[in-house]
Amino acid sequence: MNLPISLPTLPNIPGLPPIPLPVLPPPFDVLIEFMQTSEFMEFAVELSLKLLVFPGLAFIMLYAMLAVWGERKLHARIHLRIGPYHVGPIFGLFQLVADGIKLLGKEIVTPERSHKFFYHLAPVLIMSLSMITLAFIPFFPVGPGEYWTIYYSEYSLLIILALFSLRPFIMIMAGWASNNKYTMMGAMRAAFQLLAYEVPLMLSMASVVILAGSFDLAKIVESQANMWFIVPCFLGFIVFFISTMAEICRRPLDIIVAEQEIVFGPWTEYTGMEYGLIMMSEYVDVAIASFLTSILFLGGWHGPGLHPLVWLLIKMGILSMFFMIGRSTWPRLRIDQLLDAGWRKLIPLALVQVFIAIVLVYVLKVIVV
Amino acid sequence: MDVERLLEEIKTKLSDVLVEAKIDRPRYASIKVKPEGMVKAATLLKENGFNHPLSVSGVDYPDRGEVEVVYHVSCLDSKSLVALKTALPRGQPSMPSLREIWRGVHFHERETWEMLGVKFEGHPELKRFLLQEDWEEGVYPLRKEFKLKPES
């Protein structure tokens, strides 16, 4: 048959005649032809590198392993204990691997009268939500106007904010589907807490947006080339740090997963690898919060000397350590004290910060947008 | 109020229901009254400053045919103790509850009912406390007829 394109053939095996691949109807043949072009190949390679290596699967696994090890060691040393000790080269480095293998071997128990679809969907969704948020963050520049990110958008900050707002729904889904009074109460409290801290989160992000003039995370970092935003926006930094700590439910603001102490809130009934997914999502959340804080306030990838990615990882690592130290040093706040802090104390501070930002940009014209 | 003056007052005011009153040790007195005089004696004690209830115990005397209920109360100002006792007939032991007078005896009376079968009239919550829910009715562990099985 004479076709305007050349059919692919299998490689030449000596001794056998060349075997043509079967002819496919359009549009598949055009598709296969397109997939052999060099632009698609480059795009595919880059996408798989991003999805699988950085900031994808391999990075998340490696970060989770280091974060679990670091947190448990730091927590233990503050307690005058030793921490994980046996598994791995540097006294317990592979603890996450050991825990993961253990959790894979456990039975996934479904409570008797639970809504099975939503019950099993919730941990998958919470993990996916955390990982999707990583898709919109630019990590370092690869060229003029080009950044290493899975999806580049000019409204990436808004998208990330919207993804943060989806969290209470998943917690309510998990709490309701488990058919348990404790989980339902925990889910209600989770909804209250996450809603209360979204407003200071938005307002502190708003002050950064005013100073930078754009919702694009990459442009926000570019406009910090001369001065990091923590200098004019110090109040906003504090408010943002506390609000992300509450949004990702990290101690000392994790009363919903310490419901009357340690009956795990909306996630009580999960066992096995579903529990593993929930735990992992907590560490991925810490990564996201650290990345966001360093991009918004600490100048992102700017820094003298080293490669931009190294600077970003250094800043993110130091912020993760602050999250971990906060876990050991403060007791938990009660839910009404938490909500009181969110609504009545953080919102005025964030508003003051927004006011300062507006004054600096439009009145004093100190910072040029 | 210290125990000597208390005993004087009791001997005058409770002379009709009083069975016995003595001082065992410095600042420790014991008073035995008839069952119908318990409320009056308790009110008198509370008015004289004995308002800190310590315990309620029941003792089973099958040879005398009675169950003795002992209330220990203390006075924090004079640091003294009084034991208020009464003897109830063993077949139908019941007496008015002293919960209105001393609030703290609520759980003590509930336990005495459960262990010895003494019915406290007016107590709002006489039900199972320490024993399991499916314990048989009418079997009272601290009575002498309830024998523990000996271990080897």
Add this chain to the structure above:
Amino acid sequence: MPIRVAWGIQHPMSGHLTLYLDVDGDIVLNTEADVGYTHRGLEKIAEYRNFIQYVPVIERACDFDASNFALGYVRAVEALMGIEVPERAKYLRVIAAELSRIMSHLYAQALLSMTGGFETMTVWSANDRELILDLLERLSGARVTHTYIIPGGVRADIPKGFKEKAYDVLNYLERRIWDYYKMLFQNKTFQDRTMGVGVLSKQDAIELGITGPNLRASGVDFDVRRDDPYEAYDKLDFEVVVEKEGDSYARALVRFYEIAQSIKIIKQALKDLPEGPIRCKTPPMLPRGETYTRIESGRGELGVYIVGSGTNKPYRLKISAPSFRNLAGLVYLCRDIPMGDIPVIYYSLDILLLDVDR
């Protein structure tokens, strides 16, 4: 609409207790306590064991404060018999009782900080409690249930090297508890969590029969060691700690200061230890009669009412345990409070269910 939650027995933070809560939103309207999960019938067992055999049994009535419970029972037996132990035995009993009291208070502090999610203080307190347990092991041979105090005196004399080791541990602990003060009591979050929570007024505390550090935290100046002294306490010099507010913070603070006072008592007792025998002879049978004695254990006032029968087994033994009396306070306080306050009130009253159930 109120729902009924079982803050229950299969709960990481409830101890051996179920509280049935009627909860509306976040407010607890009403509480009902369900106890009896560790009921062992110790009072009935007393009628089947002779009075020496019963000493290990009474220590299991509450094993976090074992020597004080043993002391309470042994004093009742000795008061019934009318004997008095030698001077050296009295001082040794005081040492064992005060070490046991420090152990109990450190454990109470560890549990209270666990309710706030403050695991750091839990592990630090448990860590230092290990030193006291080591001292008690040197003294009596067992870490937790010592069986050191028996009717007639104590079981054995202090071993060689005990005084030096005790001074080391006590000096270290005296400096260390001020770290706890800075870390726990001056921590703003802990203060927010415990100040104003579970306030017991003075009148309520007296009428409900509350006892021990809880009573002293509500402003009542009463301590059995000073007001009805026993053993060698009338010769030792210590202060009774009283606070006025009556909230959970005050109760925790009273226990904290009592640790410092106990250290002072032990040091004095070690210095003033007189020579002499450590045991005296006891009659083989319990005489007829009855008596009630009380001591101050770590958790409150322990009263023992014993009726002797003429044989070597008691006719009736009634233990009026401190946590049993404080339970009335728990049920009284857990009304119209937010749900997050329940573990704080429960552990600040230092109720351990072992002596409620006996």
